[in-house]
Amino acid sequence: xxxxxxxxxxxxxxxxxxxxxxxxxxxxxxxxxxxxxxxxxxxxxxxxxxxxxxxxxxxxxxxxxxxxxxxxxxxxxxxxxxxxxxxxxxxxxxxxxxxxxxxxxxxxxxxxxxxxxxxxxxxxxxxxxxxxxxxxxxxxxxxxxxxxxxxxxxxxxxxxxxxxxxxxxxxxxxxxxxxxxxxxxxxxxxxxxxxxxxxxxxxxxxxx
Amino acid sequence: xxxxxxxxxxxxxxxxxxxxxxxxxxxxxxxxxxxxxxxxxxxxxxxxxxxxxxxxxxxxxxxxxxxxxxxxxxxxxxxxxxxxxxxxxxxxxxxxxxxxxxxxxxxxxxxxxxxxxxxxxxxxxxxxxxxxxxxxxxxxxxxxxxxxxxxxxxxxxxxxxxxxxxxxxxxxxxxxxxxxxxxxxxxxxxxxxxxxxxxxxxxxxxxx
Numbered sequence: 133x134x135x136x137x138x139x140x141x142x143x144x145x146x147x148x149x150x151x152x153x154x155x156x157x158x159x160x161x162x163x164x165x166x167x168x169x170x171x172x173x174x175x176x177x178x179x180x181x182x183x184x185x186x187x188x189x190x191x192x193x194x195x196x197x198x199x200x201x202x203x204x205x206x207x208x209x210x211x212x213x214x215x216x217x218x219x220x221x222x223x224x225x226x227x228x229x230x231x232x233x234x235x236x237x238x239x240x241x242x243x244x245x246x247x248x249x250x251x252x253x254x255x256x257x258x259x260x261x262x263x264x265x266x267x268x269x270x271x272x273x274x275x276x277x278x279x280x281x282x283x284x285x286x287x288x289x290x291x292x293x294x295x296x297x298x299x300x301x302x303x304x305x306x307x308x309x310x311x312x313x314x315x316x317x318x319x320x321x322x323x324x325x326x327x328x329x330x331x332x333x334x335x336x337x338x339x340x
Numbered sequence: 341x342x343x344x345x346x347x348x349x350x351x352x353x354x355x356x357x358x359x360x361x362x363x364x365x366x367x368x369x370x371x372x373x374x375x376x377x378x379x380x381x382x383x384x385x386x387x388x389x390x391x392x393x394x395x396x397x398x399x400x401x402x403x404x405x406x407x408x409x410x411x412x413x414x415x416x417x418x419x420x421x422x423x424x425x426x427x428x429x430x431x432x433x434x435x436x437x438x439x440x441x442x443x444x445x446x447x448x449x450x451x452x453x454x455x456x457x458x459x460x461x462x463x464x465x466x467x468x469x470x471x472x473x474x475x476x477x478x479x480x481x482x483x484x485x486x487x488x489x490x491x492x493x494x495x496x497x498x499x500x501x502x503x504x505x506x507x508x509x510x511x512x513x514x515x516x517x518x519x520x521x522x523x524x525x526x527x528x529x530x531x532x533x534x535x536x537x538x539x540x541x542x543x544x545x546x547x548x
Contacts, residue, residue, distance in 0.1 A: 150429040150509050159367060159374050164390040164483055166367050166374045171431050173507045182372040183432040184392035184483060192434025197530065202482075204533075221358040222481040223379050224391040226400025229481050267527040269536040272479040272486055273430040273437050274410075275372055275392060280480075280533060299381045301358050319475040322405065325412075325488060328477040329537040337545060 150174060155193055158182075184276045186236075191277040200268035200281040203246045204234045204326055207257060207287045208340055214306035215334055216287065217327060218254060221301040230305070230315060231324035234280070247283050255304040256292025259285045282326065284340060307331065309338045358382060363401055366390075392484045394444075399485040408476035408489040411454045412442045412534055415465060415495045416548055422514035423542055424495065425535060426462060429509040438513070438523060439532035442488070455491050463512040464500025467493045490534065492548060515539065517546045 153170045167190055169181045183190060186201050207216040222229045235250035237243065248259050263286065268279035291304035307315070313335035315321065316328055323331075334340050361378045375398055377389045391398060394409050415424040430437045443458035445451065456467050471494065476487035499512035515523070521543035523529065524536055531539075542548050 152434045161390045175506045181431040182369045223389040226360045269533040298383045323477050325477040333541045
Protein backbone atom coordinates (compact mmCIF):
# COMPACT_ATOMS: atom_id res chain seq x y z
CA UNK A 133 0.00 0.00 0.00
CA UNK A 134 2.72 2.42 1.05
CA UNK A 135 4.79 1.63 -2.05
CA UNK A 136 1.72 2.13 -4.28
CA UNK A 137 1.08 5.52 -2.62
CA UNK A 138 4.66 6.70 -3.16
CA UNK A 139 4.52 5.58 -6.79
CA UNK A 140 1.37 7.63 -7.33
CA UNK A 141 3.02 10.67 -5.73
CA UNK A 142 6.10 10.11 -7.87
CA UNK A 143 4.03 9.96 -11.05
CA UNK A 144 2.06 13.10 -10.20
CA UNK A 145 5.31 14.87 -9.45
CA UNK A 146 6.76 13.74 -12.75
CA UNK A 147 3.68 15.05 -14.54
CA UNK A 148 1.57 11.94 -15.10
CA UNK A 149 1.62 8.31 -16.14
CA UNK A 150 2.73 7.05 -19.54
CA UNK A 151 -0.04 6.98 -22.16
CA UNK A 152 -0.36 5.70 -25.72
CA UNK A 153 -1.63 8.43 -28.09
CA UNK A 154 -1.71 6.99 -31.59
CA UNK A 155 -0.51 4.04 -33.71
CA UNK A 156 0.45 4.16 -37.39
CA UNK A 157 1.12 1.12 -39.58
CA UNK A 158 4.14 2.08 -41.68
CA UNK A 159 4.61 -1.06 -43.80
CA UNK A 160 2.19 -3.34 -45.60
CA UNK A 161 3.76 -6.81 -45.55
CA UNK A 162 2.03 -10.17 -45.18
CA UNK A 163 3.51 -11.72 -42.03
CA UNK A 164 5.29 -8.92 -40.15
CA UNK A 165 4.88 -5.15 -40.06
CA UNK A 166 6.42 -2.08 -38.49
CA UNK A 167 4.25 0.32 -36.49
CA UNK A 168 4.97 3.74 -35.03
CA UNK A 169 3.45 4.32 -31.62
CA UNK A 170 3.26 7.87 -30.31
CA UNK A 171 3.00 8.13 -26.55
CA UNK A 172 3.18 10.68 -23.75
CA UNK A 173 6.12 10.19 -21.40
CA UNK A 174 6.21 11.03 -17.68
CA UNK A 175 7.25 14.60 -18.41
CA UNK A 176 4.14 15.06 -20.58
CA UNK A 177 6.20 15.12 -23.79
CA UNK A 178 5.07 13.27 -26.93
CA UNK A 179 7.56 10.63 -28.09
CA UNK A 180 7.55 7.80 -30.63
CA UNK A 181 8.47 4.11 -30.44
CA UNK A 182 8.69 1.64 -33.32
CA UNK A 183 7.52 -1.92 -32.89
CA UNK A 184 7.25 -5.02 -35.07
CA UNK A 185 4.03 -7.04 -34.95
CA UNK A 186 2.69 -10.15 -36.65
CA UNK A 187 -0.88 -8.91 -36.15
CA UNK A 188 -2.81 -6.69 -38.54
CA UNK A 189 -3.49 -4.49 -35.52
CA UNK A 190 -0.99 -4.68 -32.64
CA UNK A 191 -2.20 -5.96 -29.27
CA UNK A 192 -1.98 -2.48 -27.69
CA UNK A 193 -4.76 -1.47 -30.15
CA UNK A 194 -6.98 -4.54 -29.97
CA UNK A 195 -6.41 -5.31 -26.29
CA UNK A 196 -6.34 -9.01 -27.26
CA UNK A 197 -3.62 -10.33 -25.01
CA UNK A 198 -5.36 -13.62 -24.13
CA UNK A 199 -4.08 -15.85 -26.96
CA UNK A 200 -0.37 -16.33 -27.76
CA UNK A 201 0.92 -15.83 -31.31
CA UNK A 202 2.89 -19.05 -31.08
CA UNK A 203 3.70 -22.11 -28.99
CA UNK A 204 7.19 -23.16 -27.92
CA UNK A 205 7.17 -26.90 -27.18
CA UNK A 206 9.48 -28.43 -24.55
CA UNK A 207 9.26 -32.15 -25.45
CA UNK A 208 10.59 -34.89 -23.19
CA UNK A 209 10.99 -38.30 -24.88
CA UNK A 210 10.08 -40.80 -22.14
CA UNK A 211 11.63 -43.93 -23.73
CA UNK A 212 14.91 -42.19 -24.55
CA UNK A 213 14.81 -40.29 -21.24
CA UNK A 214 16.02 -37.17 -23.09
CA UNK A 215 14.82 -33.71 -24.04
CA UNK A 216 14.11 -33.04 -27.73
CA UNK A 217 15.47 -30.00 -29.53
CA UNK A 218 15.83 -29.20 -33.23
CA UNK A 219 18.64 -27.75 -35.33
CA UNK A 220 16.88 -25.62 -37.91
CA UNK A 221 17.84 -23.18 -40.67
CA UNK A 222 16.54 -19.76 -39.63
CA UNK A 223 16.33 -17.25 -42.46
CA UNK A 224 16.53 -14.21 -40.08
CA UNK A 225 19.89 -15.55 -38.80
CA UNK A 226 21.14 -16.76 -42.19
CA UNK A 227 22.16 -20.06 -40.62
CA UNK A 228 21.29 -22.90 -38.28
CA UNK A 229 19.91 -22.37 -34.78
CA UNK A 230 19.31 -24.87 -31.98
CA UNK A 231 15.90 -24.43 -30.40
CA UNK A 232 12.69 -26.09 -29.34
CA UNK A 233 10.04 -27.05 -31.88
CA UNK A 234 7.68 -24.08 -32.20
CA UNK A 235 5.04 -22.65 -34.44
CA UNK A 236 2.33 -20.07 -34.94
CA UNK A 237 -1.16 -20.80 -33.61
CA UNK A 238 -3.49 -20.99 -36.62
CA UNK A 239 -6.78 -19.05 -36.65
CA UNK A 240 -9.34 -20.81 -34.44
CA UNK A 241 -6.83 -23.45 -33.31
CA UNK A 242 -6.45 -24.50 -29.67
CA UNK A 243 -2.98 -24.41 -28.13
CA UNK A 244 -3.00 -28.19 -27.63
CA UNK A 245 -3.82 -28.74 -31.32
CA UNK A 246 -0.99 -26.42 -32.43
CA UNK A 247 1.45 -28.39 -30.29
CA UNK A 248 0.37 -31.80 -31.63
CA UNK A 249 0.51 -30.50 -35.23
CA UNK A 250 3.81 -28.63 -34.96
CA UNK A 251 5.72 -31.35 -33.10
CA UNK A 252 4.57 -33.90 -35.70
CA UNK A 253 5.40 -31.63 -38.67
CA UNK A 254 8.82 -30.55 -37.41
CA UNK A 255 10.11 -33.76 -35.78
CA UNK A 256 7.72 -36.64 -36.65
CA UNK A 257 7.23 -37.28 -32.90
CA UNK A 258 3.86 -37.80 -31.18
CA UNK A 259 2.71 -36.06 -28.02
CA UNK A 260 1.57 -38.56 -25.37
CA UNK A 261 0.88 -36.08 -22.56
CA UNK A 262 0.64 -32.31 -22.14
CA UNK A 263 2.10 -31.51 -18.73
CA UNK A 264 2.00 -27.71 -18.45
CA UNK A 265 0.94 -24.69 -20.53
CA UNK A 266 2.18 -21.21 -19.59
CA UNK A 267 0.04 -18.09 -19.96
CA UNK A 268 0.98 -15.98 -23.02
CA UNK A 269 4.40 -14.50 -22.18
CA UNK A 270 6.32 -11.90 -24.18
CA UNK A 271 9.34 -12.57 -26.44
CA UNK A 272 11.01 -9.16 -26.38
CA UNK A 273 8.70 -6.39 -25.23
CA UNK A 274 11.07 -3.56 -26.17
CA UNK A 275 10.54 -4.29 -29.88
CA UNK A 276 7.45 -6.45 -30.40
CA UNK A 277 4.08 -7.46 -28.94
CA UNK A 278 4.76 -11.11 -29.85
CA UNK A 279 3.73 -13.59 -27.18
CA UNK A 280 4.23 -17.34 -26.87
CA UNK A 281 2.98 -20.09 -24.60
CA UNK A 282 5.62 -22.45 -23.26
CA UNK A 283 4.15 -25.97 -23.46
CA UNK A 284 5.81 -28.88 -21.63
CA UNK A 285 4.93 -32.28 -23.13
CA UNK A 286 5.92 -35.92 -23.13
CA UNK A 287 6.36 -37.59 -26.50
CA UNK A 288 7.30 -40.83 -28.24
CA UNK A 289 8.06 -42.10 -31.76
CA UNK A 290 10.98 -41.85 -34.16
CA UNK A 291 12.23 -38.60 -35.77
CA UNK A 292 11.10 -38.00 -39.35
CA UNK A 293 11.33 -35.11 -41.84
CA UNK A 294 8.23 -36.20 -43.77
CA UNK A 295 6.10 -33.37 -42.37
CA UNK A 296 8.68 -30.62 -43.04
CA UNK A 297 7.71 -27.80 -45.37
CA UNK A 298 10.00 -26.77 -48.25
CA UNK A 299 11.38 -23.89 -46.18
CA UNK A 300 12.06 -26.10 -43.17
CA UNK A 301 15.51 -27.68 -42.89
CA UNK A 302 15.33 -29.49 -39.56
CA UNK A 303 17.35 -32.11 -37.66
CA UNK A 304 15.85 -33.58 -34.48
CA UNK A 305 18.30 -34.03 -31.58
CA UNK A 306 17.91 -35.87 -28.26
CA UNK A 307 19.66 -34.24 -25.32
CA UNK A 308 20.87 -35.57 -21.95
CA UNK A 309 21.74 -33.23 -19.06
CA UNK A 310 25.54 -33.41 -19.79
CA UNK A 311 24.90 -32.74 -23.50
CA UNK A 312 22.67 -29.78 -22.51
CA UNK A 313 25.51 -28.41 -20.38
CA UNK A 314 27.94 -28.58 -23.33
CA UNK A 315 25.50 -26.89 -25.74
CA UNK A 316 24.81 -24.01 -23.30
CA UNK A 317 28.52 -23.19 -23.06
CA UNK A 318 29.23 -23.40 -26.79
CA UNK A 319 29.65 -19.86 -28.16
CA UNK A 320 30.18 -21.18 -31.72
CA UNK A 321 26.59 -22.29 -32.18
CA UNK A 322 23.38 -20.24 -32.29
CA UNK A 323 20.88 -21.02 -29.56
CA UNK A 324 17.40 -19.65 -28.85
CA UNK A 325 17.21 -17.87 -25.46
CA UNK A 326 14.24 -19.92 -24.15
CA UNK A 327 16.04 -23.12 -25.08
CA UNK A 328 19.24 -21.89 -23.41
CA UNK A 329 17.30 -21.22 -20.18
CA UNK A 330 15.51 -24.60 -20.12
CA UNK A 331 18.66 -26.53 -21.08
CA UNK A 332 20.71 -24.70 -18.39
CA UNK A 333 18.19 -25.74 -15.74
CA UNK A 334 17.97 -29.31 -17.18
CA UNK A 335 21.80 -29.55 -17.12
CA UNK A 336 21.86 -28.63 -13.43
CA UNK A 337 18.84 -30.46 -12.06
CA UNK A 338 18.33 -33.27 -14.60
CA UNK A 339 14.66 -32.24 -14.72
CA UNK A 340 12.40 -30.00 -16.79
CA UNK B 341 27.93 -39.55 -38.72
CA UNK B 342 25.12 -41.68 -40.15
CA UNK B 343 22.53 -38.99 -39.37
CA UNK B 344 24.72 -36.34 -41.04
CA UNK B 345 25.02 -38.56 -44.14
CA UNK B 346 21.26 -39.05 -44.38
CA UNK B 347 20.70 -35.32 -43.98
CA UNK B 348 23.06 -34.62 -46.87
CA UNK B 349 21.25 -37.17 -49.03
CA UNK B 350 17.91 -35.67 -48.02
CA UNK B 351 19.06 -32.17 -48.98
CA UNK B 352 20.45 -33.28 -52.35
CA UNK B 353 17.18 -35.11 -53.00
CA UNK B 354 15.19 -32.00 -52.10
CA UNK B 355 17.35 -29.94 -54.47
CA UNK B 356 19.90 -28.30 -52.17
CA UNK B 357 20.36 -26.50 -48.90
CA UNK B 358 18.68 -23.22 -47.96
CA UNK B 359 20.53 -20.12 -49.11
CA UNK B 360 20.13 -16.37 -48.56
CA UNK B 361 20.06 -14.46 -51.88
CA UNK B 362 19.47 -10.79 -51.11
CA UNK B 363 18.45 -8.40 -48.34
CA UNK B 364 16.49 -5.14 -48.78
CA UNK B 365 15.95 -2.54 -46.08
CA UNK B 366 12.34 -1.45 -46.49
CA UNK B 367 12.03 1.18 -43.74
CA UNK B 368 14.29 3.96 -42.54
CA UNK B 369 13.62 4.35 -38.82
CA UNK B 370 16.07 5.15 -36.05
CA UNK B 371 15.93 2.19 -33.65
CA UNK B 372 14.16 -0.63 -35.51
CA UNK B 373 13.73 -1.49 -39.17
CA UNK B 374 12.03 -4.03 -41.39
CA UNK B 375 14.07 -5.98 -43.95
CA UNK B 376 13.01 -8.31 -46.76
CA UNK B 377 15.27 -11.33 -47.18
CA UNK B 378 15.00 -13.35 -50.37
CA UNK B 379 16.23 -16.91 -50.08
CA UNK B 380 16.24 -20.17 -51.97
CA UNK B 381 14.27 -22.95 -50.31
CA UNK B 382 15.02 -26.67 -50.47
CA UNK B 383 13.04 -27.06 -53.69
CA UNK B 384 15.24 -24.41 -55.35
CA UNK B 385 12.42 -21.84 -55.36
CA UNK B 386 13.03 -18.19 -54.42
CA UNK B 387 10.97 -17.05 -51.43
CA UNK B 388 10.92 -14.01 -49.18
CA UNK B 389 10.94 -13.54 -45.39
CA UNK B 390 10.49 -10.29 -43.45
CA UNK B 391 12.51 -9.61 -40.33
CA UNK B 392 12.86 -6.78 -37.83
CA UNK B 393 16.35 -5.72 -36.80
CA UNK B 394 17.84 -3.09 -34.51
CA UNK B 395 21.02 -3.04 -36.59
CA UNK B 396 21.66 -0.85 -39.62
CA UNK B 397 22.65 -4.06 -41.39
CA UNK B 398 21.15 -7.31 -40.05
CA UNK B 399 23.50 -9.93 -38.62
CA UNK B 400 22.95 -12.27 -41.59
CA UNK B 401 24.64 -9.56 -43.73
CA UNK B 402 27.46 -8.53 -41.40
CA UNK B 403 28.13 -11.97 -39.90
CA UNK B 404 28.62 -10.21 -36.55
CA UNK B 405 27.00 -12.64 -34.17
CA UNK B 406 29.59 -12.34 -31.40
CA UNK B 407 28.12 -9.43 -29.40
CA UNK B 408 24.57 -9.39 -28.05
CA UNK B 409 22.26 -6.44 -28.75
CA UNK B 410 21.20 -6.36 -25.12
CA UNK B 411 21.71 -7.82 -21.67
CA UNK B 412 19.00 -9.38 -19.52
CA UNK B 413 20.05 -9.20 -15.86
CA UNK B 414 18.97 -11.88 -13.34
CA UNK B 415 19.76 -10.10 -10.03
CA UNK B 416 19.77 -11.93 -6.70
CA UNK B 417 19.68 -9.63 -3.65
CA UNK B 418 21.85 -11.44 -1.07
CA UNK B 419 20.68 -9.58 2.05
CA UNK B 420 16.99 -9.92 1.20
CA UNK B 421 17.57 -13.48 -0.09
CA UNK B 422 15.23 -12.72 -3.01
CA UNK B 423 15.30 -12.33 -6.78
CA UNK B 424 14.79 -8.84 -8.21
CA UNK B 425 12.33 -8.14 -11.01
CA UNK B 426 10.79 -4.91 -12.28
CA UNK B 427 7.28 -3.88 -13.21
CA UNK B 428 7.72 -1.53 -16.13
CA UNK B 429 5.51 0.31 -18.62
CA UNK B 430 6.23 -1.18 -22.06
CA UNK B 431 5.09 0.98 -24.96
CA UNK B 432 4.89 -2.02 -27.39
CA UNK B 433 2.40 -3.70 -24.99
CA UNK B 434 0.55 -0.49 -24.05
CA UNK B 435 0.78 -1.44 -20.38
CA UNK B 436 2.88 -2.80 -17.55
CA UNK B 437 5.03 -5.92 -17.85
CA UNK B 438 6.93 -7.87 -15.20
CA UNK B 439 10.46 -8.71 -16.31
CA UNK B 440 14.12 -8.61 -15.46
CA UNK B 441 16.11 -5.37 -15.70
CA UNK B 442 17.55 -5.22 -19.22
CA UNK B 443 19.07 -2.83 -21.67
CA UNK B 444 20.88 -2.33 -24.94
CA UNK B 445 24.67 -2.65 -25.00
CA UNK B 446 26.06 0.76 -25.96
CA UNK B 447 28.69 1.08 -28.72
CA UNK B 448 32.08 -0.03 -27.39
CA UNK B 449 30.65 -1.05 -24.02
CA UNK B 450 31.54 -4.33 -22.30
CA UNK B 451 28.70 -6.60 -21.17
CA UNK B 452 29.71 -6.20 -17.53
CA UNK B 453 29.58 -2.38 -17.84
CA UNK B 454 26.12 -2.51 -19.43
CA UNK B 455 24.87 -4.65 -16.54
CA UNK B 456 26.27 -2.33 -13.84
CA UNK B 457 24.85 0.74 -15.62
CA UNK B 458 21.42 -0.69 -16.42
CA UNK B 459 20.78 -2.25 -13.01
CA UNK B 460 21.69 1.06 -11.34
CA UNK B 461 19.58 3.15 -13.76
CA UNK B 462 16.50 0.94 -13.63
CA UNK B 463 16.47 -0.15 -9.97
CA UNK B 464 19.10 1.87 -8.05
CA UNK B 465 20.74 -1.42 -6.96
CA UNK B 466 24.48 -2.18 -7.11
CA UNK B 467 26.05 -5.31 -8.57
CA UNK B 468 28.41 -7.00 -6.09
CA UNK B 469 29.27 -10.07 -8.17
CA UNK B 470 28.76 -11.27 -11.74
CA UNK B 471 28.16 -15.02 -11.52
CA UNK B 472 27.48 -16.13 -15.10
CA UNK B 473 27.21 -14.61 -18.59
CA UNK B 474 25.53 -16.58 -21.38
CA UNK B 475 26.73 -16.46 -24.99
CA UNK B 476 24.52 -14.26 -27.22
CA UNK B 477 21.23 -16.17 -27.55
CA UNK B 478 18.29 -15.29 -29.79
CA UNK B 479 15.00 -13.69 -28.70
CA UNK B 480 12.69 -14.91 -31.47
CA UNK B 481 14.55 -16.12 -34.53
CA UNK B 482 11.44 -16.40 -36.71
CA UNK B 483 11.07 -12.62 -36.77
CA UNK B 484 14.30 -10.94 -35.67
CA UNK B 485 18.06 -11.31 -35.42
CA UNK B 486 17.99 -9.76 -31.91
CA UNK B 487 20.26 -11.50 -29.41
CA UNK B 488 20.73 -11.05 -25.67
CA UNK B 489 23.15 -12.29 -23.06
CA UNK B 490 21.57 -13.61 -19.87
CA UNK B 491 23.69 -12.28 -16.98
CA UNK B 492 23.30 -13.71 -13.46
CA UNK B 493 24.46 -11.31 -10.74
CA UNK B 494 24.37 -10.70 -7.00
CA UNK B 495 23.39 -7.21 -5.85
CA UNK B 496 22.77 -5.03 -2.82
CA UNK B 497 21.38 -1.58 -1.98
CA UNK B 498 17.92 -0.04 -1.80
CA UNK B 499 15.58 0.47 -4.78
CA UNK B 500 15.49 3.97 -6.26
CA UNK B 501 13.94 5.61 -9.31
CA UNK B 502 16.54 8.39 -9.48
CA UNK B 503 18.29 6.89 -12.53
CA UNK B 504 15.08 6.31 -14.52
CA UNK B 505 14.70 8.09 -17.84
CA UNK B 506 11.54 10.08 -18.64
CA UNK B 507 10.18 7.15 -20.65
CA UNK B 508 10.87 4.64 -17.88
CA UNK B 509 8.09 3.99 -15.37
CA UNK B 510 9.58 1.28 -13.17
CA UNK B 511 8.81 -0.38 -9.82
CA UNK B 512 11.43 -2.71 -8.32
CA UNK B 513 10.05 -5.90 -6.76
CA UNK B 514 11.75 -8.54 -4.58
CA UNK B 515 10.56 -12.09 -5.16
CA UNK B 516 10.66 -15.24 -3.01
CA UNK B 517 10.10 -18.72 -4.51
CA UNK B 518 6.41 -18.84 -3.39
CA UNK B 519 5.83 -15.35 -4.83
CA UNK B 520 7.52 -16.46 -8.08
CA UNK B 521 5.15 -19.43 -8.24
CA UNK B 522 2.09 -17.14 -7.89
CA UNK B 523 3.32 -14.70 -10.56
CA UNK B 524 3.98 -17.51 -13.08
CA UNK B 525 0.40 -18.79 -12.80
CA UNK B 526 -1.26 -15.36 -13.00
CA UNK B 527 -2.80 -14.97 -16.46
CA UNK B 528 -4.01 -11.42 -15.67
CA UNK B 529 -0.51 -9.90 -15.66
CA UNK B 530 1.99 -9.55 -18.51
CA UNK B 531 5.27 -11.39 -18.02
CA UNK B 532 8.40 -11.61 -20.16
CA UNK B 533 9.12 -15.19 -21.35
CA UNK B 534 12.72 -15.28 -20.01
CA UNK B 535 11.50 -14.06 -16.63
CA UNK B 536 8.69 -16.65 -16.64
CA UNK B 537 11.25 -19.42 -17.28
CA UNK B 538 13.71 -18.31 -14.57
CA UNK B 539 10.91 -17.67 -12.04
CA UNK B 540 9.34 -21.09 -12.75
CA UNK B 541 12.65 -22.78 -12.04
CA UNK B 542 13.26 -20.56 -8.95
CA UNK B 543 9.76 -21.41 -7.64
CA UNK B 544 10.52 -25.14 -7.90
CA UNK B 545 14.14 -25.33 -6.78
CA UNK B 546 14.55 -22.15 -4.69
CA UNK B 547 17.72 -21.48 -6.69
CA UNK B 548 18.74 -19.54 -9.79
